[in-house]
Amino acid sequence: MLHRNANAGFPLTLRLTQKNGREDRQFRNRGGACFRYACPSSGPASLLAAIARAVRRPFEDFLLAMSHPYQDPSRPNSERVSDLLARMTIEEKIAQMHAFWLILSESGDHRTRSDSFTGASDQAQLQNRLKLGLGQITRPLGSHSVDPVSGVRALNHLQKFLREETRLGIPALSHEECLVGVMTRGGTMFPSALNYGTTWNPELIEKVATAIGTEARSLGCHQGLAPVLDVSRDVRWGRTEETFGEDPYLIGVLATRYVRGLQGDKRDLLATLKHYVGHSFSEGARNHAPVHLGPRELNDIFLLPFEMAVKQANAGSVMPAYHDVDNEPAHSSHYLLTEVLRNQWGFDGLIVADYVGVSLLYQHHGVAADPAEAAALSFNAGLDVELPGDDCAAHLREALARGQITEAKIDEIVSRVLTEKFRLGLFENPFVDENKIDLQNDNAKALALQVAEESFVLLENDGILPLAPDSGKKIAVIGPTADDPLAMVGGYSFPVHLIISDMTSETSEIVTPLQGLRKVYGDAAIRHAPGCVILAQRKAGSPVFPGDVTDGSTLNLESPVSRDTSLIDAAVQAARESDVAIVFVGDLAGLFQTGTVGEGSDTDSLNLPGVQQQLLEAVVATGKPVIAVITGGRPYILNGLEHKLAALAMAFAPGQRAGDAIANVLSGTASPSGRLVVSVPKSVGAMPYFYNHKLKSAGTPIAFHFGSRYPFGHGIGYTSFSYSGLSVEQSELDIETGEIVASFDIRNEGGRAGVEVAQLYVRDELASAVRPVKELKAFARVALDAGETARVTFRVPVDMLNLTNAAHRRIVEPGVFELQIGPSSADVPLQAKVNVTGQVRELGRLWRMESTSSINRR
Template sequence: MSHPYQDPSRPIPERVADLLARMTIEEKIAQMHAFWLFLSQDGLHRTRGDAFTGESDQSQLQARLKLGLGQITRPLGSHSVDAREGVRALNALQKFLREETRLGIPALSHEECLVGLMTRGATLFPAAINYGTTWNPELIEQIAAAIGDEARSIGCHQGLAPVLDVSRDVRWGRTEETFGEDPYLIGVLATRYVRGLQGKHRDLLATLKHYVGHSFSEGARNHAPVHLGPRELSDIFLLPFEMAVKQANAGSVMPAYHDVDNEPAHSSHYLLTEVLRNQWGFDGLVVADYVGVSLLYQHHGVAADPAEAAAQSFNAGLDVELPGDDCAAHLRQALERGQITTAKIDEIVSRVLTEKFRLGLFENPYTDENKIDLQNANAKALAEQAAEQSLVLLENNGILPIAPNAGKRIAVIGPTANDPLAMLGGYSFPVHLIINDMTSDASDIVTPLAGLQAVYGDAVRYAPGCVILGERKAGAPVFPGDVTDGSTLSLESPVSRDTSLIDAAVQTARDSDLAIVFVGDLAGLFQTGTVGEGSDTDSLNLPGVQQQLLEAVVATGKPTIAVLTGGRPYLLNGVEHQLAALAMAFAPGQQAGVALANLISGKATPSGRLVVSVPKSVGAMPYFYNHKLKSAGTPIAFHFGSRYPFGHGLTYTTFDYANLSIEKDTLDIETGEVVASFDLTNTGARDGVEVVQLYVRDELASAVRPVKELKAFARVALKAGETARVTLRVPVDMLNLTNAALKRVVEPGVFDIQVGPSSANVPLHAKVNVVGQVRELGRVWRMESTSSVARQEAHAGA
């Protein structure tokens, strides 16, 4: 070995120090940004860009690469490329960096991986909101592990997931990317997702995003300002990030596009350094959201030019600019101006190099194309399991399940019944390509129609009834900064208003014994869809003429089942109560049709529970179950509230809650634990799964508190007639709030304990009294509850 940094037997800090001392300022800056390229096996790489992200200078690319590179942006996820070809091209880049640059520093490769690895041929898992509705942390960890395995197999070192935004307003297009509206549930699922994706050795970096408060934007509009005080920011929005950092050792964090109280997240030293590193002990990489640094001067107007924007972000705590070098390329100018110091650059580059050494990139920069592993049997089985467990049954008059041999003629109707892309979230590979007018094979996706035909055969007849979007294409979105005053624009929706297909669908329903109508939305970025990033809405009515279609089918008098697919709940304007059944499938992924057919036929039983409240009216927005008492207005506004509340979901059986007991009703503020036990009985004739939920209300506090907060939950499978004694344990630490000094504290006082099947149905109540002096929590505190189930024998004849 010619230099200490090239010797893998030396400690990583020693290797970092040696390499850093050998680097020029240009080589250091090169480690602080990425390039977004269409890679080629022959080394003739092309820069990639679009209207939002821009692109790097192609003429300077080779010279810039000679200096090294921090990250390569989505080498296989930016376009439709065969995995083997993509890996060969990535290896070609790594070979150049290792062998033809002065210091031989390889690049980190990152890809999107929220709903599966976002590359051609990878498994297409359900949307993140489906992950939430499973209420199954163990399953989410398994899914993330499968995604991580696929990512590693194509040479990916960092995945840009999970999304920890706490849903507040379902008009926001990115609702589908969230785990729901409860910070604790999100934190638990995030912890499991990170553990699964990163593995035991953190050899793939998970990226927590969008840090922080992104989902509470003004008017639920993408990138819009967020109006939050620091205490609510801490209690609601920071909590999931804190849990994933402290409990799962998350490797990366991505700040959000918006500003909070006039401070952009990308230039917030308080958030990126004080909270994240100093208070929580985060030791990974902070990477920019795409062009988030540029927006400091382009949109936010807090930096004069790219150099100052880069200085602000890197001084605040950023480590790597993504997806390119828009601002980092100007860091020498910022250095000459005195806007950033060499010491700060060295600090940042040391963190970048530390991760590269820790991940073993210097010793193993290449990927074996013969070990690519996409769509294996385990991943597909997990995708089907997630789709099955995530369906939420909201209404059922007894029509479901429908036995395959029932002899019923079934009309399958609706624009999402046979549309493969309607089963996917916005960050799935086929949907993501639309923004660049590209397409990808969707043959792996089983549509609801295909799934039902496989079970019911010739009994199924199909009519689309309408379309949501006549054409899926990039279109021409206008971004802030492109125009002087966006409020004066007249923008027309591309959603179809064509009703010409409704009559045929109605006739199909009349000729059948029952109808299953699939309605909802289409994920697509920047208005290429009706939900997704940059596809926000002003209404919670079904897009286009779907309401007319549904009403027309119901008017035939034939029993009608509605299945809502897509990324947010929609209002059916009273039709809900005319339906024989209503279910929310959200975006169930590639195994959608198989899972839906299993559930409709009774082969499987519904077990999903809502993780976003379905409001009574769009006027209730923003609405969430864990609101404050005065959120309803005074007097209570007629439009306030939820038609189907957080935690709600039916099964094909019924459950009874009884005999709640609290182990100790007086709890020590230092070591106490709420231990709540109760009997849960399956009182129906079918086996089923109940999701038991424990909520807490702080009756008297030093700050205004929510009306209730989820603090424990468990999925409990019971056979018909079976009873189990369920015990939920909640550490007193979890009863904390953020005080005026912005410290997490536990206060003495009385807490109402509520147990039941949803946030609005809590038949069991008890009180506990926390005693002692106000206690400030340290860096390490007990963040999660636990559960146990003691089963009893089923009653004979049940």
């Protein structure tokens, strides 16, 4: 007896059970239609004939439809890939090597997305192109403000078409942005990646990524374009907000945890490591600009986090960057994409292009003559999928005819794409249940609050903080970011990202500082005055690429940043009428100069944008105690005001629970425990500046503007800690198996509980290559009650003392290494030395990459 499933067209896995001599089966034909039937166990031939009659298809056709090995989930993936690949035409293979960026419709009336940045696929030919199949669908829910249920239905409709109305029924892989939460309407908006870093809490970031993965999976997302592993070198760079900071080891640890959390144990959601590699050390800190790096520094600093995430977390995808390194574009670098990633590290996932990165090979870099050659260069180098569309992949037939790429290379690439689709289970489960969409759940919102609290960095405090809610003080809440929800989130949050397309989105989930402070202190205690605005209007339209202007050398564009001072007087009056002023200053994230920080929103100054410095000076001049809180995507300098403030803090971009977190810390409900992961330079003239520089970076003679006012690792709380009792288990370490074991005491000397972040740095005293003045090798968050002491032990494998030699290999050399332990890179009260003995050793693929810590409270 045969029954057609009520959800016909939604393919389900073949199931076979036997009960009382009868078989209960569920079957999917080539078109994807689902049937369920029960019949006596009378043999396969009569069974298939009965099914064929029921579905009104010829027996031979139905038998053929069910006989392909690639359709059988019980077969090994390698066998399924080989079978499917052998059945594909060259056009169907090429279709798996690119994406389409579409505005999907529940009715199936999909349309191509078009703008000056991404270009567009041919709308007229879209249906015919889709019949060939599709490798990926670009941001189906993240490209516009669509209700999640409607978006999921539209995505299911596309997958249904691909399964039922294409010759081979290959589903598409769906990707979304997800660095600070899945970037779709209704997704939880977590704090920025800089905030992730300043928590110094890998376990928390793994939980955050797990929560993001839950939301992404519930929307049918198979690949998330995160995390960003760029190592900050120059905070003028707009994308500083997307980084975990300026230390490669800390970034590598956090990246490993983020990837593990996002992907889960099964790697059923691919994390994407980007931007591979060196993107953050661009010429002049400008977006897309060339990178001037030698292979040793590239490996020691910039490749390290990627290597850690690939080897330790089995990252599923990597995205090359837009720039060139030593005149070789990353998108066409066989050395980076194949030799390093696949051959040396054993990476087995997908390499996907950054948006239009393949096109830029002929449009900007000038290493390809046209789209066909650009595609050939990228795919021969190691690329698997062009994103976000088919600008160049569509021309691969032409590249084949010219001999610029071979069909064998295309088969190799398509095999990797199909392998991931089979491994992810897309053929068996291409659809998502619209009734199980899981956004903004209590766990995700609680994690967003915890990250915002733990990433709050207190830099100065004369004792005014914490400011008790029952103090009776009148509080002036001042500043352009005090009540602007978009000032609390990063450029890759959904509402900010939409600005580039002149669209808006709901921001009701974002709690501003003003709202948070009113909750804690009450409306009657608060006087609010914005004081100024940063941008009078948020809009797209700035030139993006060099080719967008006729002659960059004579370019004369006006800054959109407001210089209006008319609101300052009212802010000063509010401060005079209050007991204390809390001034919120900073920047606004926005892509391509729709903001003052973010992708394509680089800066030439580290002064606060617009007239915020004048506002802050005017409020300080009232003589009232001033607490300044800097929000945004990079640190700023206050030109001497730092030490005239009662307190100074950096909250960066604290996400949707920003106001709650800031109010909790300022009131003392939560303790400030964030520590800087980007140094705050004394002057923009110090740029590029980072703590792990080389000795000669200071210049000769040393420039007066060099150095950091608030260094990497710095941050204070509402109590104080002391360090003592350093002991090193062994001063002589074997170069093969040795491990630094350093133990010391931390005591909470104050009258309230707090969190200290203990840090261990190493300095190589004599090496075969120039080394940084110090490098972070271990860290631990230590929570202590008032008067409590803990014994902290760090274990650092000798492998972590490596450097890169002239052959581009990691080696460990014998010699003396100085250990420096303390609360920041510039404050290291405990020091010792160890001597590594033996012969120079080249590290193998699986070298020991991480230190460990243990904490014993007394």
